[in-house]
Amino acid sequence: MQRFTNPRDIYHDKGALEALKTFEGSKAVICVGGGSMKRFGFLDRAKAYLEEAGMEVRIFEGIEPDPSVETVMKGAAFMAEFEPDWIVAIGGGSPIDAAKAMWIKYEYPETTFEDMCKVFGLPKLRTKAHFCAVSSTSGTATEVTAFSIITDYERGIKFPIADFEITPDVAIVDPELAETMPKKLVAHTGMDALTHAVEAYVSTAGSEFTDADAIHAIEMIQRDLVASYNEDMTARDNMHTAQCLAGIAFSSGLLGIVHSMAHKTGAVFADLGAHIIHGAANAMYLPKVIAFNAKDETAKKRYGVIADYMHLEGSNDDEKVAALIEFIRGLNDQLNIPHCIKNYGADSYPTEQGFVPEEVFLERLPEIAANALLDACTGSNPRQPSQEEMEKLLKCCYYDTEVDF
Numbered sequence: 001m002q003r004f005t006n007p008r009d010i011y012h013d014k015g016a017l018e019a020l021k022t023f024e025g026s027k028a029v030i031c032v033g034g035g036s037m038k039r040f041g042f043l044d045r046a047k048a049y050l051e052e053a054g055m056e057v058r059i060f061e062g063i064e065p066d067p068s069v070e071t072v073m074k075g076a077a078f079m080a081e082f083e084p085d086w087i088v089a090i091g092g093g094s095p096i097d098a099a100k101a102m103w104i105k106y107e108y109p110e111t112t113f114e115d116m117c118k119v120f121g122l123p124k125l126r127t128k129a130h131f132c133a134v135s136s137t138s139g140t141a142t143e144v145t146a147f148s149i150i151t152d153y154e155r156g157i158k159f160p161i162a163d164f165e166i167t168p169d170v171a172i173v174d175p176e177l178a179e180t181m182p183k184k185l186v187a188h189t190g191m192d193a194l195t196h197a198v199e200a201y202v203s204t205a206g207s208e209f210t211d212a213d214a215i216h217a218i219e220m221i222q223r224d225l226v227a228s229y230n231e232d233m234t235a236r237d238n239m240h241t242a243q244c245l246a247g248i249a250f251s252s253g254l255l256g257i258v259h260s261m262a263h264k265t266g267a268v269f270a271d272l273g274a275h276i277i278h279g280a281a282n283a284m285y286l287p288k289v290i291a292f293n294a295k296d297e298t299a300k301k302r303y304g305v306i307a308d309y310m311h312l313e314g315s316n317d318d319e320k321v322a323a324l325i326e327f328i329r330g331l332n333d334q335l336n337i338p339h340c341i342k343n344y345g346a347d348s349y350p351t352e353q354g355f356v357p358e359e360v361f362l363e364r365l366p367e368i369a370a371n372a373l374l375d376a377c378t379g380s381n382p383r384q385p386s387q388e389e390m391e392k393l394l395k396c397c398y399y400d401t402e403v404d405f
């Protein structure tokens with residue numbers, strides 16, 4: 001038996017934020033990040049719409065990018081005191097993910113962070129509050145997914161919480177919120193969305209239901225991502241839809257080892273000033289993982305199908321896989337994202353020698369590889385790597401060398 005789970009309602013297109021006016025309840029908490037939603041007026045609008053619906057509204061603000069366990073606990077304490085019956089998270093993946101984890105702790109105060117991380121092991125939510133997510137970036141699609149990524153900074157590791165219980169009740173996908181994104185954010189979140197769609201399409205947990213969303217998302221991203229990056233607002237609006245479709249695909253169809261590696265390299269070099277941004281990590285690792293997975297015949301065929309839908313050149317699957325890899329590398333160039341960790345420099349731009357020195361990378365490699373193998377996304381990857389293969393793959397991602405194993 002397989003399961004395909006989505007929010008009950010997805011309000012989309014311009015003006016969708018106004019759906020908040022129709023919510024029923026008495027108290028709502030709005031969870032928000034560091035300031036962009038306030039600066040552009042979306043926070044005030046959301047608050048006013050909820051008040052128009054007759055609710056008392058409080059705001060929990062200041063959720064940092066890549067939210068920490070500590071922030072989750074603080075937000076849950078805030079909720080325990082206010083006792084909202086709606087949690088409305090507005091912003092990028094970070095505030096929405098943090099709010100999802102706060103929701104768990106608010107519903108079950110005894111839950112520890114370790115409990116939350118047991119894959120598909122959460123108790124029933126919605127005994128105290130319903131959850132609405134309003135996304136302002138075009139990548140994570142956390143507004144529709146069963147996932148939340150929280151960082152344990154003591155261990156330098158990102159932990160995915162995965163359970164259909166945290167799939168929001170309502171998603172609001174209003175492209176107006178994404179129009180204010182700076183270019184770099186467009187690039188990173190867009191490559192995150194592409195990675196979601198590609199990984200979901202070759203995942204061993206995929207289905208016809210998720211394939212349809214993944215393929216259409218890939219076609220849209222091919223058409224719109226670079227134009228969106230170059231400030232074409234019609235393309236920007238389309239990307240907001242495309243990333244959501246990719247989210248619908250991977251929430252039920254799951255992901256693969258690009259994400260395992262991104263989760264385990266994101267914060268592990270933070271002591272060197274190198275925070276490897278999620279979308280940039282995916283953009284660098286995706287071509288390497290495609291080459292690795294394509295040694296599996298089924299995965300190779302499926303990459304071939306993706307290449308066909310994208311109208312890429314190639315008369316057999318090997319050529320199509322090569323064309324797909326070249327296409328993604330070309331995207332990285334157009335979006336100013338490096339091809340490997342070695343070249344990952346300030347502001348995530350390519351540079352000759354980036355933040356992470358070779359000797360530090362090699363020293364931490366065995367542990368990173370072991371952690372990546374244990375990541376929740378590894379199980380649905382079409383090819384299961386050994387520790388040795390994972391280390392080799394990560395080396396290719398460090399040096400930008402060819403994957404021939």
Ligand SMILES: NC(=O)c1ccc[n+]([C@@H]2O[C@H](COP(=O)([O-])OP(=O)(O)OC[C@H]3O[C@@H](n4cnc5c(N)ncnc54)[C@H](O)[C@@H]3O)[C@@H](O)[C@H]2O)c1
Binds near residue numbers: 093095097149177189
């Ligand atoms: N839950 C999931 O399924 C899932 C999937 C992929 C990634 N993630 C996680 O999501 C996080 C990344 O989320 P993200 O990429 O959406 O970025 P983010 O939420 O971390 O935001 C990044 C920055 O962009 C700003 N910002 C957000 N929207 C803006 C807008 N419209 N205009 C201007 N500035 C804006 C924020 O204030 C912040 O400073 C990571 O922690 C990642 O691991 C979660």
Ligand SMILES: [Zn+2]
Binds near residue numbers: 140192195259278282
């Ligand atoms: Zn992602």
